[in-house]
Amino acid sequence: MKKSHLLLITLFIGLTLLMSACMPGPRVVDAPGLSMDDTDVFVSYSSFVYSLDASKGTVNWSYPEQASTQIVFYAPPLVTDDAVFIGDLANEFHKLDKATGQELWGYPGAEGFYLGQAAILDGVVYAPNNDGTLYALDAENGSLLWTFKTGHYLWAQPQIMNDVIYLGSMDHFVYAISLDGQEIWSKELSGAVTGAPILNEDGSMLFVGSLDNEMIALDTASGEEVWTFGTSQSVWGTSILADGRLIFTDSAGTVYAVDAESGEALWQTSTSAEIVGGVSSIGDGFVVATKEGQLRAFDFDGGAKWEASLEGEIYQAPVANNDLLVTGLINGGELVYGFNLTGVQLWSTTPGK
Amino acid sequence: MWQTIIIQPFTNILLLINSLVHNFGLSIILFTILIRLLTHPLTVQQLKATKTMQSLQEDPRYIKMQEKYKNDKDKLAEEQMKLYKELGINPMGSCLPLLIQLPIILGLYQSVIKAMAASPLELFNLEQIVYPRWINAANLLPLNNQFLWMDLGQPERLTIFGVALPVLAILVVLTTFLQSKLVQPPATPGNDQAAMVNNSMSLYMPILMGFMAYSLASGLALYFLVSNIFTIGQYALLGRANWRNIIPFQKKEDAPKAGAAKAGAAKAVPAKNVQIVEPAKTPSSKTSGTTSSSNKKKRPPRKQHK
Structure with a gap:
């Protein structure tokens, strides 16, 4: 082969690699999605969905069998008694067998990525998509x-x-x-809504955080605003309700507790670190995860209970059951960490590593 | 540092444009044009330097020393440097403006990706770098990705009669091909290898860019397209577009002249009498053509000149 041909081929390969480095690989980047039930933890990250043994962090199964650059998962899986529902970045929504990870059906009709967690009621799965559409799918056959x-x-x-x-x-x-x-009603807010809204016990009020530095309570019958609570920064992530107190965070790392009925401030405390994921309930208290990899546990009155530091960044709220708290990290050590509810680390793992 | 100096200001400019025009596709177009206009003086400088170097390669002294010292690279380099010095040419003159432009163009590309923020993590990171005095992030974010028939966060397809066509990718292939042909300099004597590299790049680059436009978010494909069109326009306005590379009949007419020109120029005048062609005033091929037509019959082929 002529020298010049070799030069050309090398040049072309080099250029391709250079341009590929500019390509975002999976079309977007996000943090691992987490869900759990009493016995298993479900993690979606990059090319796979994993089922982990909640007690040890060992892998039960992974889906799909072979990695693909096109099929990428970040949405938190929706877990039911016998199935796992999850959408991917190739615009397809899947139902997997919870015990084996085998695909039961796939719905390829969306025009955007799946990054949000789906919900299920009475055999219908409601899957939110980046194309702005909520897809209602028959849970049995897709x-x-x-x-x-x-x-x-x-x-x-x-x-x-x-x-x-x-x-x-x-x-x-x-x-x-x-x-x-x-549509029954719609209510315009001044900012986008990234975290799941939550409802009070009787379903009469809906609490929604927005990126325009506010938490808003809406009347579920009419969609009218009941109260608005201003925060110092944007509200991402999830909130919880505990004994009539609405607890939520803003991106500046402040934790707020307000009276859910009136919206009056009860207490607030600063973690001095950015919080994206929001709040997770752990029995008699709650945990927030800072972007810098800290887990901070509080009681419902804002008193500190324990804290743990991990190497990496946390962008999703941890998930918990009665015994275990699980958090996912990126840009650091392991991908998933399991703690007991008093802050003792039980295991850590990077599935597929 | 890269983030603070390049990406953050670029992204904020892009968002600022978007807050004025309320259309992300239009913002990408305007932003690309704005940045390319800002780097225009560098492009002009680069083109001038490139042309000077091309003209130099037609200089008999240069050609002669290539032949004379073809087995002594050190001596050849030394003699070349002497010639550069004598003629006041900076051999790095065409590289330096390009090197300055590269990070700017890369920053432009990355800021378009950053502004599209299609996941919570990406949007959070975008929100953190917004200049609050310029932009009301809460009102603006996330950007509306709809532009014409495209979702700028998704690869583009236009469905016509049930067939999903990658229109943007096709346009990117065409304009990349057009651009690479138009900016391709006329072949110079003794530079067959360079000509082959140019020809191959004209083939490979459209394929590569087309593949990227086909598979990446259409916001980036739109950026590729605008960038290509801008470059074509820029070369055309500067009089540096080689239209004969894409207009077949023109090429055929000119080809013999150009070929003769090269042959003639290569061996014509004794070194001392050679004038380096003033690049800004006279296109090199024309100059060579004139020289060649007067010398063609008298001069032996270059190989015999050894």
């Missing part, structure tokens, strides 16, 4: 029942109560939708 279109990405898990689906969208709107996909 057939499309209806769609509901919003104006932007859907990252927040829909909440369902009293036959109404509540959906926060990145188009700055909150929607109330009937179970047959009809």
Whole structure:
């Protein structure tokens, strides 16, 4: 082969590699999605969905069998008694057998990525998608029942109560939708909604955090605003309700507790670190995870209980059951860490490593 | 540092444009044009230096020393440097502006990716670098990715009669091909290898860019397209577009002249009498053509000149 041909081929390969380095690989980058039940932890990250033994962190199964640059998972899996539902970045939504990880069906009809966690009620899965559409799928066979279109990405898990689906969208709107996909009301906020809204016990009030530095309580019957609480920075992530107190965080790392009925401030404390994931309940208290890799546990009155530091960044709220708290990290040590509820680390793992 | 000096300001400019025009596709177009206009003087400087170097390669003294010292690279380099010095040419003159432009163009590309923020993590990181005095992030983010028929965060396809066509990718292939042909300099004597590299790049680059436009978010494909069109326009306005490379009949007419020109120029005048062609005033091929037509019959082929 001529020298010049070799030079050309080398040049072309080099250029391809250079351009490939500029390509985002998986089309977007995100943190691992986590879910758990009493016995297993489910992790979606990069090319695989993993089922881990909650007691040891060992891998039960992974899906799919072979890694693909196109099929990438970041959405937190939705776990039921016998199935795991999850969407990928190749715009397909999957139902997996919870025990084996075998695919039971796939729905390829969306036009965007799945990054938000789905919800399920009475055999219907509600899957939020980056094409701004909520897909209602038959949980049994994956057939499309209806769609509901919003104006932007859907990252927040829909909440369902009293036959109404509540959906926060990145188009700055909150929607109330009937179970047959009809809009009941919509309420425009001044910022996008990234975290799942939550409902009070009787479903009369809906609490929504927005990127415009506020937490808003809406009347679920009308969609009218009941109260607004201003925060110092944008509200990402999830909130919890505990004994009539709404507890949430902002991206500056402040933890707020407000009276859920009136919106009056009860207490607030600063973690002095950015918080993206929000709040996770752990029995008699709650945990927040800072972006810098700290887990901070508090009681419901804002008193510190314990803290743990990990090497890496946390962008999702930890998940917990009665015995175990699990958090996922990127850009650091292991991908997933398991703690008991008093802050003692039990295991850590990077599945597939 | 890269983030603070390049990516953050670029991303904020892009977001600022978007807050004015309320259309992300249009913002990408305007932003690309703006940055390319800012780097225009560097491009001009680079083109001038490149042309001077090309003209030098037609200089008999240069050609002669290539032949004379072809087995002594050190001596050849030494003699070349002497010639550069004598003629006041900076051999790095064409590289330096390009090197300065590269990080800017890379920053432009990365800021478009950053602004598209299609996941919570990406949006959070975008929110952190927004200049609050310039932009109301809460109102603006996330950006509306719809532009014409495209979702700028997704690879583009236009469905026509049930067939999903990658229109943007096709346009990127065409404009990349056009661009690489137009900017390709005329072949110079003794530079067959360079010509072959140029020809191959004209083939490979459109394929590579087309593949990227096909598989990446259409916001980036839009950036590739605008960038290509801008470059073509820029070369055309500077009079540096080689239209004969893409217009077949023109090429055929000119080809013999150009070929003769090279042959003539290669061996024509004794070294001392050679004038380096003033690049800004006279296109090199024309000059060579003139020289050749007067000397063609008298001069032996270059190989015999050894």
